[in-house]
Structure formats: structure tokens, C-alpha cells
Amino acid sequence: MPKIIIGVMGPGKGATPQDLENAWELGKQIAQQGWVLLTGGRNVGVMDAASRGAKSKQGLTIGILPNGDRASVSEAVDIAIVTDLGNARNNINILSCDGIVACGMGAGTASEVALAIKSQKRVILLGCDRETQVFFSKLAPTGIQVVETVESAIALLQQWVSV
Amino acid sequence: MPKIIIGVMGPGKGATPQDLENAWELGKQIAQQGWVLLTGGRNVGVMDAASRGAKSKQGLTIGILPNGDRASVSEAVDIAIVTDLGNARNNINILSCDGIVACGMGAGTASEVALAIKSQKRVILLGCDRETQVFFSKLAPTGIQVVETVESAIALLQQWVSV
Amino acid sequence: MPKIIIGVMGPGKGATPQDLENAWELGKQIAQQGWVLLTGGRNVGVMDAASRGAKSKQGLTIGILPNGDRASVSEAVDIAIVTDLGNARNNINILSCDGIVACGMGAGTASEVALAIKSQKRVILLGCDRETQVFFSKLAPTGIQVVETVESAIALLQQWVSV
Amino acid sequence: MPKIIIGVMGPGKGATPQDLENAWELGKQIAQQGWVLLTGGRNVGVMDAASRGAKSKQGLTIGILPNGDRASVSEAVDIAIVTDLGNARNNINILSCDGIVACGMGAGTASEVALAIKSQKRVILLGCDRETQVFFSKLAPTGIQVVETVESAIALLQQWVSV
Numbered sequence: 280m281p282k283i284i285i286g287v288m289g290p291g292k293g294a295t296p297q298d299l300e301n302a303w304e305l306g307k308q309i310a311q312q313g314w315v316l317l318t319g320g321r322n323v324g325v326m327d328a329a330s331r332g333a334k335s336k337q338g339l340t341i342g343i344l345p346n347g348d349r350a351s352v353s354e355a356v357d358i359a360i361v362t363d364l365g366n367a368r369n370n371i372n373i374l375s376c377d378g379i380v381a382c383g384m385g386a387g388t389a390s391e392v393a394l395a396i397k398s399q400k401r402v403i404l405l406g407c408d409r410e411t412q413v414f415f416s417k418l419a420p421t422g423i424q425v426v427e428t429v430e431s432a433i434a435l436l437q438q439w440v441s442v
Numbered sequence: 443m444p445k446i447i448i449g450v451m452g453p454g455k456g457a458t459p460q461d462l463e464n465a466w467e468l469g470k471q472i473a474q475q476g477w478v479l480l481t482g483g484r485n486v487g488v489m490d491a492a493s494r495g496a497k498s499k500q501g502l503t504i505g506i507l508p509n510g511d512r513a514s515v516s517e518a519v520d521i522a523i524v525t526d527l528g529n530a531r532n533n534i535n536i537l538s539c540d541g542i543v544a545c546g547m548g549a550g551t552a553s554e555v556a557l558a559i560k561s562q563k564r565v566i567l568l569g570c571d572r573e574t575q576v577f578f579s580k581l582a583p584t585g586i587q588v589v590e591t592v593e594s595a596i597a598l599l600q601q602w603v604s605v
Numbered sequence: 606m607p608k609i610i611i612g613v614m615g616p617g618k619g620a621t622p623q624d625l626e627n628a629w630e631l632g633k634q635i636a637q638q639g640w641v642l643l644t645g646g647r648n649v650g651v652m653d654a655a656s657r658g659a660k661s662k663q664g665l666t667i668g669i670l671p672n673g674d675r676a677s678v679s680e681a682v683d684i685a686i687v688t689d690l691g692n693a694r695n696n697i698n699i700l701s702c703d704g705i706v707a708c709g710m711g712a713g714t715a716s717e718v719a720l721a722i723k724s725q726k727r728v729i730l731l732g733c734d735r736e737t738q739v740f741f742s743k744l745a746p747t748g749i750q751v752v753e754t755v756e757s758a759i760a761l762l763q764q765w766v767s768v
Numbered sequence: 769m770p771k772i773i774i775g776v777m778g779p780g781k782g783a784t785p786q787d788l789e790n791a792w793e794l795g796k797q798i799a800q801q802g803w804v805l806l807t808g809g810r811n812v813g814v815m816d817a818a819s820r821g822a823k824s825k826q827g828l829t830i831g832i833l834p835n836g837d838r839a840s841v842s843e844a845v846d847i848a849i850v851t852d853l854g855n856a857r858n859n860i861n862i863l864s865c866d867g868i869v870a871c872g873m874g875a876g877t878a879s880e881v882a883l884a885i886k887s888q889k890r891v892i893l894l895g896c897d898r899e900t901q902v903f904f905s906k907l908a909p910t911g912i913q914v915v916e917t918v919e920s921a922i923a924l925l926q927q928w929v930s931v
Contacts, residue, residue: 281841281848347691352770359770360849361863365673365689366557370530374836374850386581390556394529397549414577418549444678444685510854515607522607523686524700528836528852537673537687692883693859712886712907719879720855740903744875
């Protein structure tokens with residue numbers, strides 16, 4: 280049976296120190312729950328930090344790479360899926376997950392949250408600014424959850440995957 | 443030489459009457475400029491209205507369909523590109539255009555605006571609410587232009603394509 | 606209503622002089638029929654030659670590019686669709702056409718013929734060697750037509766699109 | 769560090785009893801080598817049999833699904849990647865693997881072998897008929913290896929991944 284997969288999406292180079300700290304802790308706690316972590320797979324920002332956090336607890340990490348080879352993969356990714364789809368791979372990130380946490384915000388992450396809403400996937404926003412919360416909550420009144428801490432995100436994910 | 447392609451993106455079923463009126467007029471004026479119109483191609487909402495507007499002036503209309511056949515295509519689409527990519531086709535909509543107008547807002551349109559910002563494509567927001575303007579303007583301070591009228595959108599596009 | 610689109614697929618750099626001559630003539634005759642030509646869009650080989658042939662008779666030419674920009678586009682392409690999908694774009698080439706001619710053979714072309722068979726699209730093989738004919742005819746006994754001349758290809762396409 | 773991934777491709781409904789037997793044994797021996805198995809992920813044919821074989825030895829199994837949800841996934845797939853790309857997902861199957869075995873032949877498998885050649889990935893043909901061997905060996909004189917047994921396939925893969 281397919282394992283439970285939780286996606287952590289967030290900025291690459293534009294990630295803040297707080298985004299990176301949240302991402303690492305999210306990855307760690309996702310691994311502790313026995314869930315598989317899925318990210319965009321590259322060796323920068325939230326993708327890399329979440330994968331490293333998961334590996335600190337021997338979690339399994341999947342990276343969905345935009346490029347046509349593994350050159351940009353994070354060292355903390357176990358399973359590198361090489362798509363060569365550029366940003367079109369963002370839709371795969373969303374569709375493959377049982378729950379998604381957006382950890383920080385950038386253009387790529389915004390596209391992923393929007394694609395998740397479009398596909399009626401539930402998304403948690405962690406550490407997003409007020410403008411982001413207002414925009415996405417208006418776009419999807421019931422599909423978006425705003426949280427302040429990693430623990431709150433994990434608690435919501437536990438509810439979702441236990442159904 | 444490739445022709446100038448202008449994309450008009452916007453909600454399908456969720457389009458407002460004002461969105462549809464703007465989309466039709468945009469399509470008409472894009473055709474009058476001699477530009478090719480590109481949309482998501484389906485027979486609903488902004489896609490359909492813009493394509494109909496363009497055909498009212500004998501414009502050429504391209505539709506980038508998410509499905510694996512032409513069943514959902516707008517009657518006003520001349521060239522149906524059948525992608526079978528689902529929402530991953532949104533990235534093609536963005537990359538193929540010399541200029542993009544978001545006419546109204548929904549989850550799919552939000553993903554397209556975000557993907558455009560990610561790919562450093564310039565986008566015009568027409569008829570978007572305050573929350574949308576604030577969110578995307580913060581995400582891309584120099585890449586987003588907010589306008590109130592079709593005429594203003596066309597004027598900006600003229601500047602862009604003349605460079 | 607969507608226009609009739611005929612795809613011409615074939616090798617890029619590996620095209621033979623005969624492939625290029627056939628491609629040019631196919632493009633020309635497709636344009637003379639009033640059909641739209643669709644190719645892989647790049648400025649080499651069969652794609653380029655077919656597009657040039659179509660433009661010699663003022664045909665409309667579509668190019669489905671694998672890259673993320675127009676840098677590699679043929680001068681004879683009117684409508685450049687920028688996919689950034691790499692070879693995954695081959696499936697779009699196939700799904701978008703009312704009829705497909707493989708003009709010569711290479712790895713990319715072989716993938717397109719196979720994808721066409723998979724999607725139950727009819728394909729004409731023109732100027733393919735004996736091994737290619739045998740392989741694909743066995744794979745799809747009713748889906749593949751082998752012809753020796755451009756005129757025979759056009760005659761088959763006329764039958765297909767008139768239904 | 770990314771794990772070694774071996775792809776097993778082959779027909780779904782069209783698989784022969786011999787294809788299924790080979791696929792199961794391939795999956796088993798791939799798991800015994802400590803490699804990750806990647807397939808097209810559906811609950812039919814070679815994909816399903818290879819995944820079941822790998823699970824018989826506690827291997828890790830990845831399935832790259834063409835659909836937009838997990839409805840068609842094999843029970844023996846651990847990690848379901850949901851692409852919603854239709855047959856365009858075949859290119860991901862190829863690009864993600866360190867080595868590929870085509871186990872039997874059909875239109876989808878033929879597209880995968882052709883895409884592998886196009887991307888200069890090495891492919892092993894197991895249990896393919898004479899026409900298939902002749903066609904692909906001519907298309908890629910140095911990229912294709914024809915073998916008669918699962919053991920020979922594994923021996924080749926061992927050479928490839930040890931470099």
C-alpha cells in the first residue's frame with residue numbers, strides 16, 4: 280500500500296532563516312511520524328532544509344526535480360525523481376501528497392498553493408505574511424489552514440491522514 | 443518569424459459578468475492589434491469570452507487544453523493544442539506569451555500569475571480585487587502591473603511588444 | 606471551430622537529404638490543402654524543412670518547442686508554443702494532430718510514433734527503412750500506414766480528415 | 769545521497785505470462801541488490817508484477833502514475849508519484865533511473881525505450897521479439913543491450929551502477 284506522503288514547499292534561494300528553521304523542524308517531525316517527505320528536491324532553501332531535518336530522524340525523502348538530471352539534487356534526498364518539466368513539475372508535487380505545508384512564500388510556492396487549491400488539496404500555511412494569508416484564505420475559504428508553529432502543522436496533518 | 447502572442451488568463455466557471463465583458467473586449471482589441479490570442483482553450487468563462495472577442499475581429503486564437511482530446515474546446519478557438527497535462531499545462535500558457543493579462547482571479551489563474559512571476563514574465567492584473575493586487579505586488583514589486591481598463595492593458599502591451 | 610492540424614515528425618540533426626526533401630514537399634502540400642502544419646518547432650532537420658515548405662505556400666505553422674524559450678525556433682514557425690517539457694512535449698505533438706506523418710526515423714521520432722499508437726492516433730510512415738516498417742506494423746497492425754511518396758501521404762490524410 | 773533506481777518497463781494489459789514471470793523475478797532480484805525499483809505504477813501487467821517481486825524481498829518500490837489520483841496504483845507500490853501527465857510521464861520514468869529494463873514490448877514501452885535512447889540512457893531489452901531487437905539496435909547501436917535471462921540483465925545493471 281502506498282505510504283503517506285507529506286509535502287513541504289517553500290522558497291529556494293529566497294528562504295528566510297525562520298523558513299529554514301521551520302522547514303528543518305517540519306522535516307524532522309514528519310519523519311518521526313513515519314511519513315515520507317516530498318519536496319522540490321533541490322539543494323537550496325526550504326527543500327534542502329526539510330530533507331535534512333527528515334534525514335536527522337532516518338526519514339525517507341523524495342525530491343521532484345525540475346531539471347533533466349540530478350545535478351541540483353539535495354544530498355538529503357533519497358529518491359530523486361528527474362522530471363525535466365521545469366516549473367510544470369510543481370503540479371506533481373501537489374498531486375502526490377496526502378498533506379502539504381507551505382513554509383514561507385515565493386513565486387514558486389504561490390503557484391503550488393494555488394495548484395493545490397485548484398485540485399482541492401488541503402494546504403497549511405506556516406510562517407506566511409499577512410497578505411499571503413488574506414489572499415489565499417479568500418481564494419479558498421475552507422481549503423487553507425494558517426498556523427504559527429510546526430507543532431500545529433503536524434497536529435493538523437495527523438487529523439488529515441487519520442481519516 | 444514567430445507572431446506576437448498575448449495570453450488572457452482567468453476563471454472558467456467562476457468568472458463574473460465583468461470578467462467576461464473585459465475578456466471579450468480584450469480579445470477583440472488584441473485581434474485589432476494584429477496579435478495572436480492564447481488562452482486555456484476551454485468553452486467556459488474568460489477563455490471562451492476572450493476567444494469569441496478575438497474572432498469578432500477575425501483574430502487568430504490558440505487554446506492550450508488541459509485534457510487529452512478536444513471535447514472541451516471553445517468554438518472560438520482556431521488552434522487547439524491538446525496537452526493531456528491537466529493543470530501542468532498552465533506553465534505552457536505562460537511561457538508561450540509575449541505578454542499576459544489576468545482577467546479576474548481564481549485558483550488556476552493565481553497559479554498562472556505565480557508561474558509568470560517565477561519565469562520573470564510580465565503580467566497585467568485587470569479587474570482583480572484589492573487582496574490579489576496587494577499579494578502579487580508584494581511578491582513581484584516590478585513584475586506586476588495593475589490596471590482598471592482594457593484600454594490601459596492594451597497600452598501597456600503595446601509598450602512591451604514594441605521593445 | 607478548430608482547424609485541421611497535420612503533424613510532420615522526423616529527425617533533427619540526423620535527417621537525410623531525402624528526409625528534408627520529403628519534409629519540405631509535405632509542408633508545401635499540407636499548406637495547399639488548407640491544413641495547419643504542426644512540428645517540433647526547432648530550426649533543424651525535418652521540423653524546419655516542413656515549416657519552410659508550408660510557408661512557401663503561405664500555410665500556417667505551429668512549433669511545439671521542448672525548451673523554455675524561443676531561442677531554438679525555426680524562422681518558418683508562425684506560432685511558437687514554449688513548453689519547457691523536454692522530450693515530454695512529444696506527446697503534445699501527437700495528441701494535437703488530426704493526422705501524423707513520420708518523415709524519416711530517429712529516437713525522438715520513434716517515441717512519437719509509439720505514443721501515437723498508444724493514443725490510437727493514425728500514423729503514416731514515409732521514407733522509413735524496412736526494420737522500422739516491420740517493427741511498427743507488428744506493434745500496430747491497423748494503425749500504421751507505410752507510403753513511398755508525399756502524394757500517397759497526402760491522399761491518405763485527405764481520407765482521414767474528410768470523415 | 770540519492771539511492772540507485774532501476775526502472776522496469778513493460779506492457780500493462782498486453783503482458784504475456786513470460787513477461788509477468790520475468791518482471792516478478794526482475795523486481796525480486798533488484799530488491800536483493802538493494803536497489804530501488806521504479807515502474808509506471810499501475811495495478812496491471814509488468815508494472816504490477818515487478819513491484820510485487822520487489823516487495824517479496826522487502827524492496828522499495830516507486831510508481832510514476834499517469835493519472836491525477838492513486839485510483840489505479842498497484843498494491844505493491846510504496847511511493848506513488850501522481851503526475852496527471854498521461855503518457856508524457858513516460859519521460860520521467862526514463863530520466864529518473866540509473867538503468868532500465870524493458871520487459872516485453874508494447875506501444876508505451878516502445879516510447880520509453882525510444883525516449884531512453886534520445887536521452888542517452890542505457891536500456892536492456894529482455895524477452896523482446898526479433899523485430900524489436902533489430903529495430904532498436906539499429907536506432908542505437910551502442911545504447912541497447914539484448915539479453916535472454918533476468919540474471920543477464922542483473923549482471924549488466926551491476927556493471928553500470930558500479931561505475
